Every structure is written in structure tokens, then in C-alpha cells.
Amino acid sequence: YDQKRGRWSSVTRLDLANATKRAYDGRQVGIYREGDDLLPILFRNVESERTDLLTSMDTLQIKPSESTKTVPLSQVVKGVASEWENPIITRWDRRRSVTVQSSPKLGVTFTELRKSVIDEIDKIELPPGYELFWDGEQDSTVSSRRSLIPGIIPAVVLILFLLVAVFNAVRPILIIMLTIPFAAIGVTTGLLVFNIPFGFMALLGAMSLAGMMNKNIVVLLTACDANVASGMDRYHAIIEASVSRARPVLLAAGTTILGVVPLLPDVFWVSMAVTIMAGLAFGSLLTLIAVPVFYAVLYRLKRPEGKT
Numbered sequence: 001y002d003q004k005r006g007r008w009s010s011v012t013r014l015d016l017a018n019a020t021k022r023a024y025d026g027r028q029v030g031i032y033r034e035g036d037d038l039l040p041i042l043f044r045n046v047e048s049e050r051t052d053l054l055t056s057m058d059t060l061q062i063k064p065s066e067s068t069k070t071v072p073l074s075q076v077v078k079g080v081a082s083e084w085e086n087p088i089i090t091r092w093d094r095r096r097s098v099t100v101q102s103s104p105k106l107g108v109t110f111t112e113l114r115k116s117v118i119d120e121i122d123k124i125e126l127p128p129g130y131e132l133f134w135d136g137e138q139d140s141t142v143s144s145r146r147s148l149i150p151g152i153i154p155a156v157v158l159i160l161f162l163l164v165a166v167f168n169a170v171r172p173i174l175i176i177m178l179t180i181p182f183a184a185i186g187v188t189t190g191l192l193v194f195n196i197p198f199g200f201m202a203l204l205g206a207m208s209l210a211g212m213m214n215k216n217i218v219v220l221l222t223a224c225d226a227n228v229a230s231g232m233d234r235y236h237a238i239i240e241a242s243v244s245r246a247r248p249v250l251l252a253a254g255t256t257i258l259g260v261v262p263l264l265p266d267v268f269w270v271s272m273a274v275t276i277m278a279g280l281a282f283g284s285l286l287t288l289i290a291v292p293v294f295y296a297v298l299y300r301l302k303r304p305e306g307k308t
Contacts, residue, residue, distance in 0.1 A: 002078050009071045010064040016076065019062040101136070111197065145200065148207075159214070172221050175294045180213045182290060183283035190278020196271050205275030212256060212276075213283045216249045220291050235301045238292045246288055253284035 001013055021027070026042030033039075057080045061070040073080070090097050104113045114134075126132060163173045187206060191198055223245050227237035257280055263273035295301070 002076060006076045009076050010066045011062055011071055011076045012065070015062055015064050016073070019060060019073070023060055099135075145203070148203070163218075166218065167221065167225070171298045174298060175221065175291060176214060176217045178294050179217055179287060179290045180210050180283075182286050183209055183213050183279040185286075186282025187275050187279040189282070190274045191271070193278075194270075194274050196274055199271055201269065202271040202275045205272035206279065208272075209276055209279040209283065212253075212280055213287065216252070216284060216287045217291055219249065220245050220287060221295075224295070233304065234299055235296070235304060238295045238301075242288050242292050249284055249287060253280050256280055 001016060006012065006016075018027075022043065023045045026044030028040045029043045030041040031038050032041050058072065058074040060073040062073055062076065063070050090099065102113070104110055121132070124132065160173065163176065167173065184206075187202075187209070190196075191202065196202070220241055223241035224234075224238045227240055228234055232240065257277045260273040260276050263269040266273075
């Protein structure tokens with residue numbers, strides 16, 4: 001801005017700023033109502049003049065506040081120059097940083113996307129003082145899984161302690177530990193059918209599923225022990241327990257499955273919901289078959305002769 005030329009033309013710095021803002025950002029001159037929406041009406045230069053900044057800036061017309069005539073910008077400035085500068089300087093741990101982000105396409109998992117670019121990124125030679133690291137979903141997933149490790153061991157020990165207190169025997173606990181992993185078949189099938197990756201929320205769902213499976217097996221074994229206490233032999237006790245507890249186990253699983261159905265439309269919770277639904281549906285049916293088999297093997301049961 002040339003103060004001498006500006007005084008001659010009656011153009012102030014404020015007039016110059018208002019003209020520039022009106023030409024490129026626009027000035028609201030009214031409101032247009034479209035249904036329930038209120039849209040601002042802007043007065044500004046046409047798009048071709050706004051995009052061609054350097055050539056149109058010299059001819060930008062400025063209207064002084066104390067005059068009715070317009071003055072070209074070139075008459076009140078010494079020159080027009082354009083240069084790039086960062087309006088916002090991003091920092092990470094007080095250091096300047098550049099962030100590169102991307103979102104996988106539908107059907108492509110984050111792990112697959114990372115594997116496809118990790119080799120090329122590792123080949124980048126960084127100048128001294130620069131470093132490159134992964135953040136976002138990669139960092140949050142690793143941190144979340146690490147935070148679960150300290151709590152898993154005490155939880156398993158506490159569960160084993162409670163099972164020992166309930167059954168006061170080793171073989172029922174072995175039956176439970178041998179049966180629970182089979183629920184992974186249902187979990188894997190469900191995730192494959194819905195094309196969902198096994199992420200952190202699916203891991204939480206699998207841990208919750210283990211507790212649900214544990215409950216169903218405990219109910220079945222407790223009924224078997226009650227039959228044995230009433231004088232029934234173990235062979236028929238486990239069969240009768242499986243038949244009598246089939247309805248409660250399946251109904252309990254059904255109510256749990258229906259309870260997580262509302263989570264399916266949510267992108268954040270869908271992996272947990274599918275894990276619980278598929279794993280519990282398959283695991284509940286498997287409980288009624290696998291538990292009697294493991295029970296018969298560990299207790300070395302044989303069909304009594306002359307009985308069915």
C-alpha cells in the first residue's frame with residue numbers, strides 16, 4: 001500500500017481490505033430461503049477472476065468510502081506479489097510435523113493397506129533430524145492391546161479360583177477350558193461372512209464371549225453334578241443334564257444375540273456384535289455336544305450294559 005497514492009485517491013487501508021475481501025471471499029447482501037434452510041447471498045467476483053489471482057488483482061476496483069468513483073488497485077499500491085505461507089503450523093510433541101492420512105476403500109482392511117505401502121515407505125531416506133512413525137489406527141490398536149495384557153492374567157487366575165471353589169475338582173475345569181476355544185469357529189465364520197476384520201472391538205467381543213460360554217458350561221456341569229448326587233450314574237447324568245438344560249442354554253444365548261442386534265448398523269460396534277452373535281450361536285450348540293464328549297473322555301465313561 002502506497003500512502004501517498006492512497007491519499008490522492010482517497011483510498012484507505014480499510015477500503016483496500018474491504019475490496020479484497022469482497023472480491024474473493026464475498027460480502028453477504030441477503031439471505032435466500034430454500035425450505036427450512038437459510039442460504040447466504042454473496043456479492044463477489046466471478047470464479048474466473050478469483051482463480052486467476054495475479055492477473056486480476058491489478059485491475060481490482062476499489063470504491064473509497066468518501067467517493068463514488070472506483071479506483072484500480074494498481075493506482076494505490078507499489079506492486080502486487082503472491083507467495084505461499086503456512087497459515088497453520090502443526091506440531092507433535094512441540095516439534096513441527098507433517099501428517100499423511102488415508103482411509104481404506106470399502107472391503108480393504110487397515111492391515112492390508114499398511115502391508116501394501118510399508119515397504120515403499122521404509123525405503124524413504126530421511127534427512128538428519130527427521131523421523132517417520134505410524135500413528136492413528138495402528139498406534140491405537142497396539143496401545144489398546146497392550147493395555148489389556150496386564151489385566152488378562154489376573155482375570156484368568158480369578159476365574160480359575162472361582163471354578164475351583166464351585167466344583168472342587170480339576171476335570172470340570174479342564175472340560176471348560178477345552179470347550180471354550182471351539183467358539184472361535186463361530187467367530188471366524190461370522191467375521192468372514194460379514195467381511196469384517198478382527199480388530200480391537202472384536203477382541204473385546206471374544207473376551208466377553210468366553211465369559212458367556214463359561215456360564216453355559218457351568219450350568220450344564222452343575223446340573224450333571226446334581227444328577228450324580230441324586231444317585232444317577234455319570235453316564236446318564238451328563239446325558240440327562242444336556243437334554244434338560246438345552247432349552248435354558250439356547251434361550252439365554254438367543255436373548256443375548258437379540259440384545260446385540262441393534263449394534264450391527266454402527267460401524268464402531270459391528271465387529272463386537274458379530275463376534276458375540278456368531279460365537280455364541282455356534283458355541284451354545286457346541287456346548288450341548290462337546291461337554292458330554294469331554295466329560296465322558298475325562299471320566300472314562302462307558303455305556304452301561306443292558307441300558308439305553
